[in-house]
Amino acid sequence: MRTVQTRKPVEYPLPFSDERFYEIEAEGDIGSDRLLLFMSRDVHEFIRSHSKENEPKEVGGVLLGQYCIDQDTRYVIVPTAIACDIGSATPASIDFPPEFWQRVEEVHNDEYPGLLRIGPFHSHPGYGVNPSATDRSTILAAFSHPHHVSLIHDPHEDRSGYTCWRDGELAPASGFPIYRHREPETLVKELMDLRPA
């Protein structure tokens, strides 16, 4: 299986090097040799609470952010996300209807031009953080670029993990750093300006 290289990472210092990022903690163990994911604590808290409130139904949405490189380290920063509040959801599946994608298109274009759709997030109530067979086919179909990740949160275990592409295959689920930023709006603007629409 091969992914298609359509986006190039833009140069931006790793959050570990930028003192505006603080209280960088980890959600689970961080796997190396893969696309690193840095997620805003606000986004992660939203996913956690949204998943818990809607148990046992699955919830989901799309992560927006930027695909960056610092020296040889490729990573994505996710400062914001759009939740899917429409469509059908069961304890074992979630459907992202066309209306949701229409809304994503609008919000993305109007509010976050320059950011990329980094990938989907959804909850797995009681099923762990590894993608299911259905998830894999969804990810393969719609998020198959090297900068794409897929995040899963299990509200039962209160644990999150993400998969990404590595050498054309989906890497095993891994933990990731969660950050706070002293100027979150400035960060979003900087990330948007890195890739003019």
Place this chain on the structure above:
Amino acid sequence: MPKRILVRDDRTDRTFEWRPSGNETAADLLILIAEAEGSPLDGLMGKLELVDGLNGQPIAPGTTADTLRGDRVTARTGFVCDAEAQLAILREQYGGRFDFHRLGESASFLLDFGFGGLIECNGTNERLVVVSGHHQALMYLPSDFPRQRPTVTWLTAIFHPNLQAQCQVWPPGLVWPEPEREQAPSVTALVGALTETLVGMRADTGRLSGLLGRPANSVGNKRASSWFRKYREEIATFGESQLFCAPSLGGEFPLDLPDADWRLTGHVTGGEPLIFLSAAAAKAVRSRTFGSGWLVGTRNSRQGTDWIYVDRVLPADFRRGRPASAVGALHGTEDGQAIEMGDARSLYVGLSPDGTAVSLRYGERDLSGHFVGPLGPSDTEGSLLPKIRVETEQPLIAEGEQSEPGTMSAAKTGSGELVAIESTEGECPYCSGPLTGHEEWHNCPGCGVPAHGGCRERLSGCPNAACQQSPINSGQH
């Protein structure tokens, strides 16, 4: 008449009489002692041990009362188990170059060292001083250990002013502290000092005898003493390179290493130095095995942000100054030694006062988080010590193949084939292994001393200390 055994509990200063009714074991006695104390048994396991009240030898938990030799048993804090745990931690830190085996349930430990130490061997026309990579010693913990220091008998050939084969030895300069003092005695410090002695970093050549009131017999090998005086600096440099060689991380950012998981403990702030502790180093820090130690690893920087990878923790002798590959120091939790390295880019690691958390300081800055990562490369290599291996799956000689007449004979058994090598070209001075056609070896182009190619590679040169290609002379460590 039922056996009656006098049990002395050294920790509580109480004496009991044990009257076993049947086939009770030493483990049952431990349960009774725990009950008498009102202590939960699981809290005592591993911390309490039984030793023969007369000779101090440990008693295995499975020993039955009727097979006990004497009628006196002493219960004491599990020093032998504790020593064994310390050695296990040290084995991880030495990255496959140190191993140990407890001899049965006794208080004796066979110590295997894979570091390069000097020995003498016969050359063509003269005695040669060569580097050997296999050394052994026997350490015995006496019945009143740790009040009394262990005894160490060096077993293998050695060329050193203070070490002699088949003799009791003690690392020069090492003081065995009183247990009541702040600095607790430990086998870690002893084995660390022994290792330093083996590689030549510690040596008392007797030059100052008399001036310091040392006994004249502290120098056991006068020829070695003279040799060490002559090449003092070269040996010290070589020894340091043996012990403190930098880990082979290659300067690569740890989060870019292939297939490694890192656990971030606490939190970090952008721009702060990033600290990566190998799993083995983190274990050593938490174990309290080391009063103080050197943090050996690599440091680098990216976008102005320093990062440090600590591969292992090694026993420290702070009188000698900081080794080049030490990126910081482990602050002793018990001996109160404060180490200042005089470098703003040095890392200091310790344990919080309650012993539950790792605390870090970089220069003057307290850090609130660090990564703990995969086993370092040295931990995954396995032991570098020579091993005896009998192939049972693949015969050394393929079926139908003729062995060279007169050189080998093979005995077939139901579980493979064992081939005796009856003719060799001599012995490799580094590993003491035979020089045969099964492993690449050659004579040194500089001095003609033969050695395995792998041994030369491991040593970064020729084992012959007099050869210009020896790491002792060439500086290629």
